Amino acid sequence: MQQSNAHRLQVVLPGDALPVYEHKLKLGPGLIQDEDQIIAVKGGVLKHQPAGNKYWVESNQRRYVAATGDPIIGVITQKGGEFFRVDIGAAHSAVLSYYAFENATKRYRPNHDVGTLIYARISQANKDMEPELECVNPATGRADGYGELKGGQVAKCSLGLARRLLETETPILKDLGDHIPFETAIGLNGRIWINADTTKNTIVVINAIKDSEKYPESQSRQVVSNHLSKW
Amino acid sequence: MVKELEASNNEKSFILEALREGIRLDYREKHDFRPLRFFFGPNYGHVEVHLGATKILVKVSCEVTHPYPDRASEGILILNTEISPMAIPSLDIGRPSEDEVLVSRILERAIKRSRAIDTEGLCIVAGEKVWTIRVDIHFLEHDGNIIDAACIAALTALSHFRRPEVTLVGTDVTIHPVEQRNPVPLSVHHMPICVTFAFFDNGEILVVDPSLQEEQIREGDMTITLNDHREICALSKAGGIELNMDKIVLCSKIATARVTEIHDQIKKALEKDSESR
Numbered sequence: 001m002q003q004s005n006a007h008r009l010q011v012v013l014p015g016d017a018l019p020v021y022e023h024k025l026k027l028g029p030g031l032i033q034d035e036d037q038i039i040a041v042k043g044g045v046l047k048h049q050p051a052g053n054k055y056w057v058e059s060n061q062r063r064y065v066a067a068t069g070d071p072i073i074g075v076i077t078q079k080g081g082e083f084f085r086v087d088i089g090a091a092h093s094a095v096l097s098y099y100a101f102e103n104a105t106k107r108y109r110p111n112h113d114v115g116t117l118i119y120a121r122i123s124q125a126n127k128d129m130e131p132e133l134e135c136v137n138p139a140t141g142r143a144d145g146y147g148e149l150k151g152g153q154v155a156k157c158s159l160g161l162a163r164r165l166l167e168t169e170t171p172i173l174k175d176l177g178d179h180i181p182f183e184t185a186i187g188l189n190g191r192i193w194i195n196a197d198t199t200k201n202t203i204v205v206i207n208a209i210k211d212s213e214k215y216p217e218s219q220s221r222q223v224v225s226n227h228l229s230k231w
Numbered sequence: 232m233v234k235e236l237e238a239s240n241n242e243k244s245f246i247l248e249a250l251r252e253g254i255r256l257d258y259r260e261k262h263d264f265r266p267l268r269f270f271f272g273p274n275y276g277h278v279e280v281h282l283g284a285t286k287i288l289v290k291v292s293c294e295v296t297h298p299y300p301d302r303a304s305e306g307i308l309i310l311n312t313e314i315s316p317m318a319i320p321s322l323d324i325g326r327p328s329e330d331e332v333l334v335s336r337i338l339e340r341a342i343k344r345s346r347a348i349d350t351e352g353l354c355i356v357a358g359e360k361v362w363t364i365r366v367d368i369h370f371l372e373h374d375g376n377i378i379d380a381a382c383i384a385a386l387t388a389l390s391h392f393r394r395p396e397v398t399l400v401g402t403d404v405t406i407h408p409v410e411q412r413n414p415v416p417l418s419v420h421h422m423p424i425c426v427t428f429a430f431f432d433n434g435e436i437l438v439v440d441p442s443l444q445e446e447q448i449r450e451g452d453m454t455i456t457l458n459d460h461r462e463i464c465a466l467s468k469a470g471g472i473e474l475n476m477d478k479i480v481l482c483s484k485i486a487t488a489r490v491t492e493i494h495d496q497i498k499k500a501l502e503k504d505s506e507s508r
Contacts, residue, residue: 063320073238075238075239077237091320113240115238115239115240115243116239116240117239117240117241150241151239151241151244151245152241152244152245153241153245153256154239154241155247156243190355193241198246199248199249199252199254200252200254202245202258203249203254203258206256207256207257207258230258231258
């Protein structure tokens with residue numbers, strides 16, 4: 001593999017073999033190991049992160065495939081003896097243990113009803129198993145913003161848009177925030193949660209964010225003012 | 232397989248609150264349809280209709296077959312609905328879902344039972360040869376109200392479709408290929424169009440053309456099928472909350488207005504397409 005640097009986009013297609021000579025590397029979504037070869041299983045841009053020597057393929061899609069470490073928004077669909085079952089929009093529902101919450105102990109269990117919105121992190125994703133979620137940072141034992149989402153509204157969007165919204169240089173959230181104060185949680189499973197002061201403002205924010213996907217970032221201010229003038 | 236996704240409690244309370252304030256999630260008024268867009272394919276009878284984000288593709292085709300023995304002088308109209316997991320990921324493959332059955336029955340009633348297409352005109356030789364018109368309805372994307380979108384798409388495609396011309400000399404039937412003679416359109420008696428309502432708050436709030444999120448939390452629904460002469464062809468209310476007479480009359484009045492608008496849009500789209508051909 002050429003040393004992928006930030007200035008070069010390397011596009012891979014499904015079936016492309018990437019000759020990798022390094023021994024220690026981590027594969028993310030879109031890449032699998034087949035004996036001594038690394039093979040791309042989906043089309044997209046090959047991404048590399050030098051910290052940890054991670055490689056993965058990025059492309060836009062609408063159906064979510066669980067990947068370890070992704071923040072996601074899910075809906076509780078079932079309460080079991082030891083865990084919640086959570087719909088995350090993937091092919092299988094995920095499990096969220098009662099102990100994967102801040103301050104949770106055997107005696108103190110989190111109490112969430114069916115239908116509750118949960119912001120969580122995927123702690124384990126394996127293609128042969130149900131994904132597992134956690135609402136706590138295992139290193140510190142703190143919630144770090146994960147947990148139940150109260151009020152507000154969720155909307156679906158493409159996975160590419162969700163990923164871009166989580167990048168700091170994407171302007172749309174900041175441009176909207178200049179006009180409307182709002183809270184947000186973005187799930188890499190293509191769900192965004194918005195809570196603004198009024199119903200109307202929440203709707204404007206959701207529609208502006210969804211619409212921003214169709215315009216270049218340079219026009220994000222215009223998108224915002226377009227939507228502000230709808231009401 | 233994952234069960235059909237239930238809306239979260241947050242969505243339920245948010246949408247209801249918004250509707251009580253008189254607003255909807257896409258800036259629409261309660262009695263408005265989403266914008267309709269038509270895309271015609273290279274061949275006659277190939278139409279894609281977008282109703283907001285709901286996308287339906289319809290392909291009409293024809294072949295010469297034997298008629299049904301009890302209807303020797305009538306052509307055959309087949310409506311085939313295909314809902315794939317592409318549109319509804321929670322769908323079980325191979326088994327028709329409740330939704331699919333409901334959609335195809337309403338369409339059947341709206342288009343076939345209301346005799347929108349002149350089937351007698353499709354007869355070539357009585358008892359021997361008739362045209363079978365097949366309408367394949369594919370659901371590409373489901374963002375609510377697939378019934379209305381499918382009905383609009385199917386009728387647009389049927390009006391757009393041309394079948395090859397046939398000449399009859401004695402008992403000799405000649406089917407002229409489309410390249411030799413101009414194909415002929417089907418004779419469409421009238422255009423029955425479905426308008427679906429969703430009810431919330433015990434029927435106090437009624438909404439036209441519900442989106443997927445609205446459909447997930449509605450308390451009841453009703454579909455009225457009206458044609459361009461303002462005649463009610465069918466009315467379907469499968470379960471949900473009860474409604475009193477006034478509400479139904481109100482719905483039919485709203486539906487009349489919507490049908491006139493939709494009919495104009497279909498006509499304009501068809502005219503625009505025939506100019507560009």
